Amino acid sequence: MINWKVILNIAKTHLITKMKSTVTAALGVTFGIGAYITLVSFMTGLNQMLDSLILNQTPHIHMYNEIAPSTQQPVSLYAEYRDAVHMVHHIKPKKGQKKIHNALPILNYLKADKNVKGATPQLREQLFYLSGSIELGGNLVGVDIMEEVRLSNFRDYIVDGSPEALKNNENGILLGAGLAKKMSLTTGDRVQISTIRGHVFPLKIVGIYQSGIADIDNIQSYANLSTVQRITGEVENYITDINIKLHHIEMAPAIAHRLEKQFQIQAVDINEANAQFETGSNIRNLITYAVSITLLIVAGFGIYNILNMLIYEKMKDIAILKATGFSGVDVQLIFMSQAMIIGVLGGGLGLLLGFILSRLIDTVPFKTEALPTITTYPINYNPWYYLIGIAFALIATFIAGYLPSAKAKRIDPVRIIRGT
Amino acid sequence: MSLVLATKNIDKYFKKPVLFHVLKDISFQIKKGEFASIMGKSGSGKSTLLYILSTMDTDYTGELFLNNELVTGKRASELSRIRNKNIGFVFQFHYLLSEFSVLENVMLPAKKLAEKSTAEIEHDAMEKLKMLHIGHLAKQRASRISGGEKQRVAIARALINNPSILMGDEPTGNLDSYNSENVFQIFKQLKEEQGLSLLVVTHDLDFAKRTDRIIEMEDGKIIPSMNG
Numbered sequence: 001m002i003n004w005k006v007i008l009n010i011a012k013t014h015l016i017t018k019m020k021s022t023v024t025a026a027l028g029v030t031f032g033i034g035a036y037i038t039l040v041s042f043m044t045g046l047n048q049m050l051d052s053l054i055l056n057q058t059p060h061i062h063m064y065n066e067i068a069p070s071t072q073q074p075v076s077l078y079a080e081y082r083d084a085v086h087m088v089h090h091i092k093p094k095k096g097q098k099k100i101h102n103a104l105p106i107l108n109y110l111k112a113d114k115n116v117k118g119a120t121p122q123l124r125e126q127l128f129y130l131s132g133s134i135e136l137g138g139n140l141v142g143v144d145i146m147e148e149v150r151l152s153n154f155r156d157y158i159v160d161g162s163p164e165a166l167k168n169n170e171n172g173i174l175l176g177a178g179l180a181k182k183m184s185l186t187t188g189d190r191v192q193i194s195t196i197r198g199h200v201f202p203l204k205i206v207g208i209y210q211s212g213i214a215d216i217d218n219i220q221s222y223a224n225l226s227t228v229q230r231i232t233g234e235v236e237n238y239i240t241d242i243n244i245k246l247h248h249i250e251m252a253p254a255i256a257h258r259l260e261k262q263f264q265i266q267a268v269d270i271n272e273a274n275a276q277f278e279t280g281s282n283i284r285n286l287i288t289y290a291v292s293i294t295l296l297i298v299a300g301f302g303i304y305n306i307l308n309m310l311i312y313e314k315m316k317d318i319a320i321l322k323a324t325g326f327s328g329v330d331v332q333l334i335f336m337s338q339a340m341i342i343g344v345l346g347g348g349l350g351l352l353l354g355f356i357l358s359r360l361i362d363t364v365p366f367k368t369e370a371l372p373t374i375t376t377y378p379i380n381y382n383p384w385y386y387l388i389g390i391a392f393a394l395i396a397t398f399i400a401g402y403l404p405s406a407k408a409k410r411i412d413p414v415r416i417i418r419g420t
Numbered sequence: 421m422s423l424v425l426a427t428k429n430i431d432k433y434f435k436k437p438v439l440f441h442v443l444k445d446i447s448f449q450i451k452k453g454e455f456a457s458i459m460g461k462s463g464s465g466k467s468t469l470l471y472i473l474s475t476m477d478t479d480y481t482g483e484l485f486l487n488n489e490l491v492t493g494k495r496a497s498e499l500s501r502i503r504n505k506n507i508g509f510v511f512q513f514h515y516l517l518s519e520f521s522v523l524e525n526v527m528l529p530a531k532k533l534a535e536k537s538t539a540e541i542e543h544d545a546m547e548k549l550k551m552l553h554i555g556h557l558a559k560q561r562a563s564r565i566s567g568g569e570k571q572r573v574a575i576a577r578a579l580i581n582n583p584s585i586l587m588g589d590e591p592t593g594n595l596d597s598y599n600s601e602n603v604f605q606i607f608k609q610l611k612e613e614q615g616l617s618l619l620v621v622t623h624d625l626d627f628a629k630r631t632d633r634i635i636e637m638e639d640g641k642i643i644p645s646m647n648g
Binding site for chain 1: 529
């Protein structure tokens with residue numbers, strides 16, 4: 001029954017003869033959607049960058065031996081005292097090793113697991129960096145460097161030198177950027193390190209490591225696992241930490257739980273370790289959406305206003321259309337299609353505007369000490385945002401068009417024609 | 421002779437600003453091919469009656485028949501269709517869609533009816549325009565032509581779907597005597613050549629006198645007349 005060709009033709013004629021109003025209304029939508037796309041691409045780009053800054057350095061599951069007091073004290077083992085109140089003062093942690101017991105079999109077991117992308121052994125050792133008469137406290141982490149490079153973006157954080165150089169040098173060290181600055185050392189220099197027991201070793205700096213987090217760069221350096229084992233005088237299976245990368249990050253909590261049970265060891269998953277980052281991103285996203293929706297509501301009011309004015313101007317036309325046999329629904333559809341045409345045109349242009357602005361921001365140089373791999377502002381080109389953007393535009397224009405067009409539908413032609 | 425339009429006991433009240441009984445028990449008939457006029461003073465309810473007859477005003481009691489079919493109480497969408505197909509309407513002010521061309525204005529009700537192809541509709545519309553001697557204006561914008569021409573375009577538009585009845589609310593009220601005469605001649609020609617039924621509300625006694633029948637109204641009632 002509804003004759004779309006006629007309705008769209010009338011809508012088109014109205015829009016073309018009122019070009020100024022049409023363009024104004026469409027531009028309102030364009031700017032709303034454009035701003036939304038730009039904002040959301042930029043904000044989520046930044047979010048991803050900040051998240052990856054932390055998350056890429058955090059393994060999906062981190063296994064280590066926790067130093068903690070025994071949950072079962074000897075007194076509770078005595079049957080005689082079972083019903084008594086146990087009071088033990090000054091409980092001390094259980095005497096144990098920092099090393100992971102049976103580390104090599106565990107590593108082999110993990111590498112065979114099909115959920116695991118890779119598992120890397122680490123040996124963390126506290127020591128001092130010697131610079132003249134000054135001793136700087138810090139860590140040295142012994143790693144399987146090529147595995148680390150394969151499993152994380154470790155290579156990105158080596159700002160000078162290369163992981164291969166470390167692999168090929170038994171006495172090499174990737175010095176933390178903060179440490180290197182403090183001690184005025186660069187690649188090729190030698191640095192003296194002293195273990196807690198007082199043994200001094202010279203190591204050759206084969207590269208500079210910069211994570212972007214000053215607290216880490218000021219104290220931490222990397223060397224080959226065997227190098228650190230040699231320095232600390234430990235055997236080949238002496239490993240204090242195992243870092244696991246999974247194929248699917250969502251499985252981390254379940255697998256961590258299972259490993260904890262299976263090997264009686266502390267296994268921390270990434271969600272537990274970085275709960276606060278999730279919250280941060282969520283709040284930033286919330287702000288982005290709040291701003292975008294505000295912009296769209298403003299655009300919606302623009303459309304509402306212009307359609308309202310148009311309907312007042314076209315009162316006589318509406319009366320005529322109704323008198324010559326157009327139904328209220330036809331009249332409503334005429335004005336609704338005008339709103340939707342404005343929405344589609346404005347929204348489409350908005351997507352284009354948003355994309356162009358995003359590309360523009362993408363080319364703006366952005367250099368920061370903390371982020372060695374970033375050269376321009378990060379932008380997230382997720383097609384979902386474009387889909388959401390156009391959906392927003394259509395919904396906003398639909399609502400903005402619905403109210404005035406419903407009014408046009410109800411207009412009584414007799415009152416208009418008789419001028420009462 | 422068959423009836424094109426009939427009313428039975430139509431009553432209407434205006435509720436604002438005060439309750440006012442505007443139409444009192446109106447019953448009358450228009451035969452097919454009849455050219456009738458409604459006369460009366462301002463406020464006698466003649467226009468109000470016409471808008472009820474046109475199906476645009478549905479706020480009344482009583483019964484309205486069009487082509488012997490009861491239209492009272494039908495849904496608004498059905499009434500729109502009936503209006504579109506069976507009733508042609510000419511107003512005091514021409515009321516064309518000013519952004520559209522003359523031809524498009526005439527074609528619009530037929531496009532809405534959608535019983536013919538666009539080419540056929542265009543052909544019909546040109547026929548109507550030529551019949552009213554305004555074929556040369558077809559491509560003009562409706563806002564660019566003179567008042568008398570506009571009224572003839574409005575008549576062409578009213579005729580496009582070959583309605584059962586043509587209604588006019590003071591169709592000559594806004595025209596000079598030359599154009600008034602012109603419109604009257606067109607109406608008369610339509611009645612005589614095509615057997616069209618016409619019902620025209622008018623103030624103009626000269627105009628009314630030359631129609632087949634004058635329905636005179638006073639205070640919401642039809643005055644029984646000698647020739648009625």
